[in-house]
Amino acid sequence: MKLAAYTKEFSYNLRLAYPVMLGMLGHTLIGIVDNFMVGNLGSTELAAVSLGNSFIFIGLSLGIGFSTAITPLIAEADAEKDDATIRTTFHHGLLLCVILGIAVFFSIVLAKPLMNLMDQPEAVVAMATPYIDWVAFSLIPVIIFQGYKQFADGLSQTKPSMYAIYLANVVHVFFNYVLIYGVWGFPKLGILGAALGTVISRIMMLVFLHFILKMDPKINKYFQDFSFQEIRKSILKKIVSLGFPSAMQMLFEVTLFTAAIWLSGSLGKNSQAANQIALTMASTTFMFAMGLSVTSMIRVSNQKGLRDYKKLILVARSIFLLAIILEAFFGLFFVIFHNYLPHLFLNMTDASQAVDNQEIIRITAQLLLVAAVFQISDGIQVVVLGALRGLQDVKIPMYITFVAYWLIGFPVSFYLGRQTELGAVGIWIGLLAGLTASALFLYLRFTRLTKKLILENVQK
Incomplete structure (x- = not known):
């Protein structure tokens, strides 16, 4: 097939993807703001936020991964113009997200003692403990928010969640600033202030999205007449059968990066701080690929509903190509600016932090070079995973x-990070190995599955 056939799809793909990308960046912006403001307090505080967020990321990955099951079901029903299925999927999915959010909160709070077994600096653990309690609570509104978001995404309405996230970011910046530094009469709470700012902003994010969607006359009809009497075990089971493997997929990836945080922490607070800065940068660019992944899931689900499998392959490959181009650009950006970007996250005017800062900058610059390489692998694996979710293929x-x-990834990270002089760089080479293997195997799975669908369709 000619290249023009794929590039022709770029415009629609980007129109659908850019609100998701900006919304994902809005989520990441909450973490970036925390890192900027907390980084000015010192490297110990930054390491504590990094350690605390490693627990939060695990819970968040479960919530986001599980909620993605809602989108392909809604998108397929939308293509079939089946309003009844859209409404019931939304209600059942939202109920499951509420239950999951509460369960994740309690699980993370109960898991806090694990920090004492991770060979982390005592001062870092002491600071991270109260931080985790509050930010873990914020996962309840975040996971419920994801239920709303995935429902709207399935209807190809990707802008409402973007608006809600950016309104929440305004709230977050305000409360972070006044509560971390204690200005305008507010108490000076340090990293606990960052945690409270996150809680308040995430509650408001859910409130904003609920009212934005409910005020849309085209969407409001799906909000009507929720009743527990309408809840059906068969529908819950269908969503769980898609949501659980999807949650595990995201969990496996996030826990690999979490293991990288813990391994970096065992090398010292400066390695952990450098890992956090590099991870923040890589996560920011990854949000663009995540936007394309959601687009892939929506468009593949639509074509599945229409049973147009040749168009499905064309659409999916156009998104894969777009992801490669985009992530290659970000990789080049990291290569060019790898020595300058770390300065943005550190207080370079504090003389007492000068020695630590120099080491953090050196390590971060090396990590960004590795991140430049795995941008492409990471982008490919997430957009192909989105296409497979659109096909409702989640177990394999x-x-x-x-x-x-x-x-593959973790053994390489552990060996190179702990048993060689590569240190934090070795840990990130392991991340690269895991992401590359995932991208290759998932693409082979997509190719095999779509060939089978076309063959079955021809035989009919």
Whole structure:
């Protein structure tokens, strides 16, 4: 097929993807603001936020991964113009997100003692403990928010969640500033202020999205007449059968990066701080690929509903190509500016932090060079995973991601990070190995599955 056939799809792909990208960046911006403001307090505080967020990321990955099951079901029903299925999927999915949010909150709070077994600096653990309690609570509104978001995404309405996230970011910046530094009569709470700012902003994010969607006359009809009497075990089971493997897929990847945080922490607070800065940068660019992943899931689900499998392949490959181009650009950006970007996250005017800062900058610059390489692998694996979710193929990809991240990526990270002089750089080379393996295996799975669908369609 000619290249023009794929590039022709770029315009629609980007129109659908850019609100998701900006919304994802809005989520990341909350973490970036925390890192900027907390980084000015010192490297110990920054390391504590990094350690605390490593627990939060695990819970968040479960919530986001599980909620993605809602989108393909809604998108397929939308293509079929089946309003009844859209409404019931939304209600059942939202109920499951509420239950999951509460369960994740309690699980993270109960898991806090694990920090004492991770060979982390005592001062870092002491600071991270109260931080985790509050930010873990913020996962309840975040996961419920994801239920709303994935529902709207399934209807190809990707802008409402973007608006809600940016309104929440305004709230977040204000409360972070006044509560971390204690200005305008507010108490000076340090990193606990960052945690409270996150809680307040995430509650408001959910409130904003609820009212934005409910005020839309085209969407409001799906909000009507919720009743527990309408809840059906068969529908819950269907969403869980898609949501659980999807949650595991994301969990396997996030826990690999979490293991990188813990391994970096065992090398010292400066390695952990450098890992956090590099991870923040890589996560920011990854949000663009995540936007394309959601687009891939929506458009593949639509074509599945229409049973147009040749168009499905064309659409999916156009998104894969777009992801490669975009992530290659970000990789080049990291290569060019790897020595300058770390300065943005550190207080360079504090003489007492000068020695630590120089080491953090040196390590971060090296990590960004590795991140420049794995941008492409990371982009490919997430957009192909989105296409597979659009096909409602989640079990085999779950096994693929486990093998790629934990049987390939983690052993390489552990060996190179702990047993060689590469240190934090070795840990990130392991991340690169896992992401590359995932991208390759998932693409082979997509190719095999779509060939099978076309063959079956021809035989009919």
